[in-house]
Amino acid sequence: MRTIQGSLIVSSFINIILGYSKSWGSLTRLFSPIVIVPVVCLVGLGQFMRGFPQVANCVEIGLIVLILLVITQQYLNHIHPIAQHVLERFSLLVCIAIVWAFAAILTVAGAYNTAKQRTQVSCCTDRSYLLSSAPWIKIPYPFQWGTPIFRASPVFGMMGAALVTSAESTGTFFAAARLSGATPPPAHVLSRSVGLQGIGMFLEGIFGAVVGTTASVENVGLLGLTHIGSRRVVQISCAFMIFFSIFGKFGAFFASIPLSIFAAIYCVLFGIVVAVGISFIQFTNNNSMRNLYVLGLSLFLGISIPQFFIMNTAPDGHGPVRTDGGWFNDILNTIFSSPPTVAIIVGTLLDNTLDVKHTANDRGLPWWVPFQNRMGDVKNDEFYILPLRLNEYMSTRFL
Secondary structure (H helix, E strand, C coil): CHHHHHHHHHHHHHHHHHHHCCHHHHHHCCCCHHHHHHHHHHHHHCCHHHCHHHHHHHHHHHHHHHHHHHHHHHHHHHCCHHHHHHHHHHHHHHHHHHHHHHHHHHHHCCCCCCCCHHHHHHHCCCCCCHHHHCCCCCCCCCCCCCCCCCCHHHHHHHHHHHHHHHHHHHHHHHHHHHHHCCCCCCHHHHHHHHHHHHHHHHHHHHHCCCCCCCCCHHHHHHHHHHCCCCHHHHHHHHHHHHHHHHCHHHHHHHHCCCHHHHHHHHHHHHHHHHHHHHHHHHHCCCCCHHHHHHHHHHHHHHHHHHHHHHHCCCCCCCCCCCCCCHHHHHHHHHHCCCHHHHHHHHHHHHHCCCCCCCCCCCCCHHHHHHHHCCCCCCCHHHHHCCHHHHHHCCCHHHC
């Protein structure tokens, strides 16, 4: 844990520097809808192992959630206008509650006592006995695991992960903007977001978190599922997360939800994100062979290259890149194991080097470019201004 703390603290400066130096925003100006399509698609598709493969570990739980969610969300909501309003927003919670209770009954009844370990983990409620072992109150404090340890190999590996989170979060930001009806995020907003992500990683390293910060793909899918994109909802959710981190029993109660229930929900949420990525293609010329070439190659390599790196990663964590420089290996193995990151690299290179002069209209740039500037669209401030009038008290570098 102390090594993870040190790695998070050092790697957080990658995102802070990329964000607040405006370097990341300058990079995103090279994007076009042709690049965004594979990036956003692979933000969802890259999570496919967390979908049905996990559902299949406990079919009697996961499949029920998946079928029940589709029926209540897409079929029953047409019965009555009031039913549509209620089911659109609360059907997910209802499905989770019903199947969670069903799983708890099966667990208490001993249905999985003789099952395989993997089945028990996916089907049983509170398999790890979190409810009994979690404290009622525990206030996190800085360096609770001791003094952070800074070692080159973990630090460089985490620096690669910081670059990956910047790329993956960028795709998630575009998906969130599309689903909420906002304009595509301008360059300065993307820079600000990556910088804030770095500050979050820094705080996580100080307080001893196990992982760093990245944008939640699940929440973006949930935005599309419930049609709720209010900032107030996000702020209230943050308050709940802080509450659960302090009062351990409450957090452990929700952590007892079987993994197969989450996996079934992911099938829907990640699918929505993939569909949003595909929707960006409407702003380009779909009959251009040049566009189809860039899209196809970016999508295929974005899936194929990370799969190669994952399949050839040894049990000890060493990937296929094995030079004499361990730090170099860690960075490259981390970067090329991320589908959205590979898609950004391949798509940006191809889209900005293949017949650039005569394909601006085919690439959708006349529609796209104005949104990249702070004042490019009259609604940019409406969508992306900071809450609580913070923009009046902060330097423009941090806005």
